[in-house]
Amino acid sequence: MLRRIITLTAIFLVALPSTVFAQGRSFIRDTEIEETLHLYAEPIFKAAGLDPRGVSVYIISDASLNAFVAGGQKLFINTGLLLKAQTPEQVMGVIAHETGHIAGGHLSRVHDQLRNASAISILSTIVGVAAGVAAGRADVGTAAVLGGQNVAERNFLAYSRTQESSADQAGVNFLTEAGITSRGLMEFMETLEGQELLSTARQDPYLRSHPLTTERVDFLENYVANSSLKTTKVDPALYERHDRMRAKLYAFTNHIRNTLRVYPETDTSISGRYARAIAYYRDSQIDPAMKIIDGLIAEEPENAYFAELKGQVLLEFGKATEAAPPLRKAVELSKGAPLIRLLLAHALIESSDSAALPEAKENLLGVLAVERSNTSAWRFRAIIENRLGNEGEASLSQAEYSLLTGDREAAKYHAVQADRKLEKGTATWQRAQDIIRATDPEDGKDKDKDKPK
Incomplete structure (x- = not known):
């Protein structure tokens, strides 16, 4: 899939x-x-x-x-x-x-x-x-x-x-x-x-x-x-963020048994519940995971990361259409965070709804505007452009993906395909020329080495 x-x-x-x-x-x-x-x-x-x-x-x-x-x-x-x-x-x-x-x-x-x-x-x-x-x-x-x-x-x-x-x-x-x-x-x-x-x-x-x-x-x-700051503490909000960061990391990098031991059911803090939701999700226990996540969202409806986690769980368990609304909310609350926009685009593609493709493309363009070297965004964009019938853009996106992943031969092949399909003189056509030149086997060699001294 x-x-x-x-x-x-x-x-x-x-x-x-x-x-x-x-x-x-x-x-x-x-x-x-x-x-x-x-x-x-x-x-x-x-x-x-x-x-x-x-x-x-x-x-x-x-x-x-x-x-x-x-x-x-x-x-x-x-x-x-x-x-x-x-x-x-x-x-x-x-x-x-x-x-x-x-x-x-x-x-x-x-x-x-x-x-x-x-x-x-x-x-x-x-x-x-x-x-x-x-x-x-x-x-x-x-x-x-x-x-x-x-x-x-x-x-x-x-x-x-x-x-x-x-x-x-x-x-x-x-x-x-x-x-x-x-x-x-x-x-x-x-x-x-x-x-x-x-x-x-x-x-x-x-x-x-x-x-x-x-x-x-x-x-x-x-x-x-001897410091006047020796007893000073940072903003209490950072302490809460720190606890949540550690809970999230622990739950994602440890077995559920360890997570439930460190964050038992008796721990009713947000960090504790956050860790357990992730642990259940990673253990494919979707019902208890979603119950906790929905409770966290009810408590903090403006928290982008709780909405993101809900969308991720739904997406991973084959419910891409249901994943889109919480992910849209997460994108809004995070002010367009690139990784969350990428996740939303992923869900929209997975939903197989052709009407959702323009929205998916818009989000991928937003990702690439900030992280132009994000290979996943280029891979998804190639899929979207192909489904939209934009063959030139699809080939160029695949060329960008191949270039970033080190497959110069594939990058050149797709760039040549893009060159044939894109309107000459446009910025996208020029980018295809750049990739063709960058993947030329002769590129980078000393052009003057055979000149007489």
Whole structure:
């Protein structure tokens, strides 16, 4: 069925082949979690003089505690860190520290390490995987480093103790400038301090790539003790968002038995009910899942993510027509969040209602206006354009999809088909020409190599 083309849940699990991640890790895309992390990070990035739109944050589905920056202004955070962080301030502290590495230019050391072949491989993997996440697929990036070459990874991503201290100092300054306590960063480092006596294999990856010293912990403790913000807490709404984020992540990444143990029926909080609804849904128990979701929607009718989850459950269980109304509501409430618009378009296509195709196309155009490299959007658009009888647009969309997924031969084939069907001189026709040139086997070769010297 069409809905099996990609794995779509309220959380998008962008699975990587086992050859890429030996431990079967994957990336996660979810509007609610991404928005929560954006709220955490934006004031810190601004305090550091960085454009929040220029820093990309990626979520790795990995239970270990880790976060790192690489490949430019790209911040990677493990789900294990988000699940273990008890407060928003702890995540903010880690973000501030990692921002210290970016602002301090510590990534410039990469240029020296690029002389090493393994470093080149690692950097290409980081960039490739980042492209895959942005595209909504993992197979865009094809290198195999982060999971399989652990030693090279640690060497490449490891910072010196001097750089770590510098990032700490920058991080607390950014937090203070943003009006956020550094207590969370201190608590995070104190948690890691207890692992120093463990064998390397038992330590969290964060400690292995970010050397911890007593002096660093002492610095943070002294800074917090003398800070006017030491007892300050962020907006209570962020605490609620944090609890919901953790509940959602836990339910999506654990077996239902574990979820019901951590979030038992006696837990009547919204986070507890949210986790149980997801657990039942993932266990194919649709009736109890829908009962909880409907209760959550009744309690918070303006919550886009509850409406999104309802639509997702209905879609996954073959009720695409019924899924469309809650997903339309979710799109409205989220102010057109791309991933939710993509999900709505998916439901409209799945409904097999030809009258719904223009609406589906409109939503996909909205997705591509924000995320032009979203391969799923191009794949769905190719289907819609074909059903609408727009053969040229269908071929061009398929060419875009093939180009993004690395199939240059298919991209050229479909671009040539688009060239024949589109009106010459139009923007879409010109784009087909661009793809044809980009996939030319001779493209990129040194045209002057045979010229006489």
